[in-house]
Amino acid sequence: MSTKHFDIEMQLLLDAIYLKYHCDFRGYAGSSLKRRLTTAMGRFGCATLSQLQDKVLHDPSVFPALMDYLTVQVSEMFRDPSYFRSLRETVVPLLRTYPSLKIWVAGCSGGEEVYSLAILLREEGLLERSLIYATDINQAALKKAEAGVYELERIAGFTSNHQKSGATTSLSDYYTAAYGAAVFDKSLRKHVVFSDHSLATDSVFAEMHLVSCRNVLIYFNRQLQERALGLFRDSLCRKGFLGLGSKESLRFSSHAGAFDEVVREDRIFQKKGEL
Incomplete structure (x- = not known):
């Protein structure tokens, strides 16, 4: 073709x-989508995207499976440990000054970052006064995130990242191993609300103290990046914090002027007090 x-x-x-499912991928970066859809065509036995479209429209089982190709489900706990160390050292001292905390993990995928933040907050004595909103457009990913179950072979990598993040406890304090899987403590999930949310079409969450959206914007085109960053700006309280992925930046965004750079190398920004 x-x-x-x-x-x-x-x-x-x-x-x-x-039109059929109200999921908007039209603002995703074209080159990345092409690669993923080409792979999906093979998975669903389609010679063309028109054949895949026919299946999506007429076979209800196809679209949920296709979502795993359209959304990137690659993450790990305490990914980029220096980011979490910077949160501990630079952001947490200011979060301590609030009586209650709201945190938004946008594009939470399978939940690895959600549990990382919950564990960090517990170690810093802040989880009991925190509410974490974990959102994604992939319903299957949200279900996995809510379950908090991960393959046991991934735990060694998670543990190493956790220690490098400045951990004050052992990761093993937060999960039990059973049947080849690690099940994370329900007490962590008690402070998390899992919700379907699209950065392409949905509106803001109000008065967040921290928004963490890492390695999501790189899959968006410029227009959708601008929309998402506008949502984050409007969702953050005055002097709230924004964390992005290692390859992401505010540098060329129209929203850059609304933020101060706090930790450049770890892509942590703070919304200005007066705009």
């Missing part, structure tokens, strides 16, 4: 998904 035909069929498929 020619590139032009593929692009036309991809646009029609994304329009169909939006």
Whole structure:
């Protein structure tokens, strides 16, 4: 199939998904989507995206499975440990000054970052006064996140990251191992609300003290990045914090002027007090 035909069929498929399922992938970066949809075509036995579109529209079982290709489900606990260390050293002292805390993990995927933040907050004595909103557009990912169950072979990597993040406890304090899996403590989930939310179409959460959205914006085109960053800006309270991924930046955004850079190397920003 020619590139032009593929692009036309991809646009029609994304329009169909939006119209039928109200999930908007039209602002995602084209090159990344092309790779993932090409892989999905093989998985569903389709020679063209038009065939895949037909399945999406007429077979209810296809779209939930396709979501795993359209959304990137790659993460780990305490990913980029220096980010979490910077949160401990730079952000937590200011979070302590609030009587209660609201935190938004946007694009939470399978929940690894959610549990990382919950554990960090517990170690810092802040979890009991915190509410974490964990959102994603992938319902299957949200269910996995809510379950808090991860393959046991991943735990060694999680543990290493946790220690490098400045941990004051052992990761093993927070899970039990059973049947080849690690099940994280329900007491962590007590402070988390899991919710379906699209950065492409949905509105803001109000008065957040910290928004962490890491390694999500890199999959968006410029227009959708601007929309998402605008949501984060409007969701944060005065002097609230924003954490982005290691390859993401505010530098070329129209919202850059609303933030001060707090820890450049770990992409942590603070909303200005007066705008």
